[in-house]
Amino acid sequence: MEAKSNQSFSEMIKGExxxxxxxxxxxxxxxxxxxxxxxxxxxxxxxxINIIKIDAEKNPTAAIRYQVRGVPTLILFQKGHILWQQSGVVQAEQLYSIITDRINKV
Structure with a gap:
């Protein structure tokens, strides 16, 4: 589930x-x-949706920047904004509902 382009992380999270x-x-x-x-x-x-994985130990700057205090932590971005953030396992149906709810409000 890697990014399919050569966009940087900051470019990706600012996208539509x-x-x-x-x-x-x-x-x-x-x-x-x-x-x-x-x-x-x-x-x-x-x-x-784009889904990317970031190893919090290999990328401590990103983890600190987004206040990742535990893993797994999921953060939903759109147009450079954090729409949702949660630590812990989230089941697929719940995750789908959260994401569709948040992106429909943007």
Missing amino acids: VPVLVDFYTDWCGPCKMMVPILKKLKNRMGDQ
């Missing part, structure tokens, strides 16, 4: 297409639970 960022670490069990959930979400939403 919503971006769901998954801050994770390799050793985190709940983070591993998010992988199939995010794949299911991407399959359902297709090009309506």
